[in-house]
Amino acid sequence: MNIITCYKIVPEEQDIVVLPDRSLSFARAEWKIGQYDLNAIEAGMQIVEAAGGKVSALSVGDKQLENSKLKKGVLSRGPEDLYLVMDEQLENSDTFLTAQVLTAAIRKIGEFDLVICGEGSSDLYAQQVGAQLGEMLNIPTINGISKITPEGNKIIAERTLGNEIEVLEISLPAVVSVTTDINLPRIPSMKNILAAGKKPIIEWDLSAVGLQGVTKQTEVISTLAPENVERKKVIFEGESEEVIQKLFESIRKELL
Amino acid sequence: MSKVTKVWVFAEKNTALAQLCAGGRQLGEEVSALVLGTKEEAEKAVSYGADKVYWLGSSKQDKMLEDYTATICELLKKESPNLLMMQASKRGKHVAGRLAANIGTSVIVDAAGIEIAGGMIQVKHMVYGGAAFRVERALGKTTITTVGPGLFNALPEDNSRQGSVVEVDFVEPAGSVKCLERKSKKGAEVNLSAAKRVVGIGRGIASQEDIKIVEEFAGLIGAEVGCSRPIAEGVNWMPKERYIGVSGAMLKPEVYIAIGISGQVQHMVGVNQAKVIIAVNKDKGAPIFQHTDYGIIGDLYKVLPALKELIKTNNEN
Ligand SMILES: Cc1cc2nc3c(=O)[nH]c(=O)nc-3n(C[C@H](O)[C@H](O)[C@H](O)COP(=O)(O)OP(=O)(O)OC[C@H]3O[C@@H](n4cnc5c(N)ncnc54)[C@H](O)[C@@H]3O)c2cc1C
Numbered sequence: 001m002n003i004i005t006c007y008k009i010v011p012e013e014q015d016i017v018v019l020p021d022r023s024l025s026f027a028r029a030e031w032k033i034g035q036y037d038l039n040a041i042e043a044g045m046q047i048v049e050a051a052g053g054k055v056s057a058l059s060v061g062d063k064q065l066e067n068s069k070l071k072k073g074v075l076s077r078g079p080e081d082l083y084l085v086m087d088e089q090l091e092n093s094d095t096f097l098t099a100q101v102l103t104a105a106i107r108k109i110g111e112f113d114l115v116i117c118g119e120g121s122s123d124l125y126a127q128q129v130g131a132q133l134g135e136m137l138n139i140p141t142i143n144g145i146s147k148i149t150p151e152g153n154k155i156i157a158e159r160t161l162g163n164e165i166e167v168l169e170i171s172l173p174a175v176v177s178v179t180t181d182i183n184l185p186r187i188p189s190m191k192n193i194l195a196a197g198k199k200p201i202i203e204w205d206l207s208a209v210g211l212q213g214v215t216k217q218t219e220v221i222s223t224l225a226p227e228n229v230e231r232k233k234v235i236f237e238g239e240s241e242e243v244i245q246k247l248f249e250s251i252r253k254e255l256l
Numbered sequence: 257m258s259k260v261t262k263v264w265v266f267a268e269k270n271t272a273l274a275q276l277c278a279g280g281r282q283l284g285e286e287v288s289a290l291v292l293g294t295k296e297e298a299e300k301a302v303s304y305g306a307d308k309v310y311w312l313g314s315s316k317q318d319k320m321l322e323d324y325t326a327t328i329c330e331l332l333k334k335e336s337p338n339l340l341m342m343q344a345s346k347r348g349k350h351v352a353g354r355l356a357a358n359i360g361t362s363v364i365v366d367a368a369g370i371e372i373a374g375g376m377i378q379v380k381h382m383v384y385g386g387a388a389f390r391v392e393r394a395l396g397k398t399t400i401t402t403v404g405p406g407l408f409n410a411l412p413e414d415n416s417r418q419g420s421v422v423e424v425d426f427v428e429p430a431g432s433v434k435c436l437e438r439k440s441k442k443g444a445e446v447n448l449s450a451a452k453r454v455v456g457i458g459r460g461i462a463s464q465e466d467i468k469i470v471e472e473f474a475g476l477i478g479a480e481v482g483c484s485r486p487i488a489e490g491v492n493w494m495p496k497e498r499y500i501g502v503s504g505a506m507l508k509p510e511v512y513i514a515i516g517i518s519g520q521v522q523h524m525v526g527v528n529q530a531k532v533i534i535a536v537n538k539d540k541g542a543p544i545f546q547h548t549d550y551g552i553i554g555d556l557y558k559v560l561p562a563l564k565e566l567i568k569t570n571n572e573n
Contacts, residue, residue, distance in 0.1 A: 013522070126362075130353070131357070160441075218361070219393050234549065248563060
């Protein structure tokens with residue numbers, strides 16, 4: 001089975017700084033592979049390890065994609081090759097534009113049976129790209145997939161919803177978004193990381209996928225941190241009877 | 257607030273539909289509900305506040321709600337409402353995304369506020385795990401957004417309201433996702449948001465076994481037990497319905513007690529409306545201590561048993 005797994009490069013949440021005017025600064029942020037996209041890559045790897053085939057990784061975005069540590073990071077998790085569509089136009093892309101560019105890139109890659117997306121990106125978590133991508137590729141698409149079993153030219157998948165689990169038969173090619181509990185992503189070994197350096201990376205810009213001049217369909221008016229809730233911050237330290245007694249005294253009216 | 261002309265609403269459940277219809281009344285001159293269900297259910301939408309109902313027919317055994325996407329899409333292209341609000345469920349978000357792809361827009365998910373300013377629809381929603389609220393607008397004719405529970409309050413049902421019901425023909429979908437089987441998930445429904453006191457369990461707990469220790473503590477103070485996301489999705493020690501935060505339950509309890517929780521923003525936005533926050537964490541530098549009223553830097557395995565004893569002694573006296 002030929003699988004394409006999609007991922008997004010996102011800022012490390014803990015490095016995002018709230019400025020005095022409540023706007024956010026990413027100046028000091030490290031960038032990383034979206035946490036939930038690791039589940040998508042792992043899901044792809046487990047399928048080809050069980051049923052044969054090949055996993056390719058794909059991402060679209062701006063210059064953050066150039067980060068060689070992150071390229072290696074993706075490839076060290078198993079994919080045989082990596083496709084990137086990099087363009088300044090794709091900075092802060094919205095989900096429609098992202099899906100549009102992924103569609104064009106996948107058409108250019110050519111043969112595939114299954115596209116796997118993470119449940120949502122770690123930064124915006126709109127949970128939209130998989131559904132939009134499937135629709136644009138005009139193939140079956142579904143979200144919330146927590147188990148995949150390949151079966152010839154289709155897959156049998158479990159989908160976890162609020163209070164039920166659906167067992168689905170999905171004809172291929174298809175696009176699925178997987179949940180975070182579908183697997184535990186592997187930690188690459190030193191050997192994997194070294195091998196990753198030798199794998200092919202194919203880089204395109206928007207015009208290479210025939211999309212020069214495409215723009216976003218939404219406009220951001222403002223992005224502001226919420227007002228802080230003031231807390232008392234009475235902090236005790238230690239585990240002795242005395243300390244815990246003190247803690248108890250100050251919280252007893254909350255507990256009893 | 258000024259209004260737009262046409263607002264459409266779509267929900268899986270009646271409670272959500274009633275809220276969306278009420279929201280529609282605030283935002284639009286004319287509210288249309290898309291209803292998949294019996295004729296009676298379609299008519300019911302009028303009593304919730306819809307002026308018009310697009311009746312998609314009774315739900316069929318061999319069809320999934322997702323199979324109606326093409327049907328809705330055709331209507332959407334023909335009628336171009338200003339706003340389509342969908343229930344923010346997994347299904348709702350999926351269908352919304354597919355509709356958006358067809359009409360050339362992005363869905364603005366999980367609306368925390370919808371306003372109309374200068375004739376334009378602006379949707380506020382959380383980004384960066386709750387670190388910020390973003391106000392965004394769609395540039396196309398139709399804005400699609402998903403709305404969670406509680407943004408709008410349902411209006412009292414009014415059976416004297418008049419509205420029209422339009423039957424919609426089914427459009428056969430192109431692709432094929434077939435539902436072979438539905439299994440109901442075990443586990444009782446929990447309603448964390450109703451609890452006055454909530455104890456949250458984080459990765460500081462060493463094993464599934466040890467959850468008992470926290471449950472006993474919670475029992476003593478009459479609190480519900482919730483958890484951080486990795487406890488429910490990752491190690492899967494607790495049901496998903498119990499995890500708190502931006503992608504889980506959003507709470508407003510009197511007291512929240514975080515046990516072995518580091519206090520990442522994605523978790524904290526789910527509890528920062530609590531009146532009092534208490535934390536137990538062995539790491540002095542854990543971000544949770546920036547958001548607590550009372551905290552203790554210590555091992556939960558020592559702190560909790562000692563606290564339990566103190567509460568018991570106190571209860572006896
Ligand atoms: C898009 C996105 C959405 C997310 N949504 C949510 C969400 O809705 N809810 C959510 O909870 N998370 C969410 N997360 C995950 C979130 O970023 C954190 O990873 C998560 O909240 C951390 O859980 P934790 O505090 O239990 O674990 P950790 O961060 O691992 O913290 C464990 C803590 O336990 C302490 N500890 C360890 N042993 C002991 C001991 N013996 N005694 C006392 N303390 C101890 C440690 O010092 C540490 O601070 C989301 C992440 C992303 C990317």
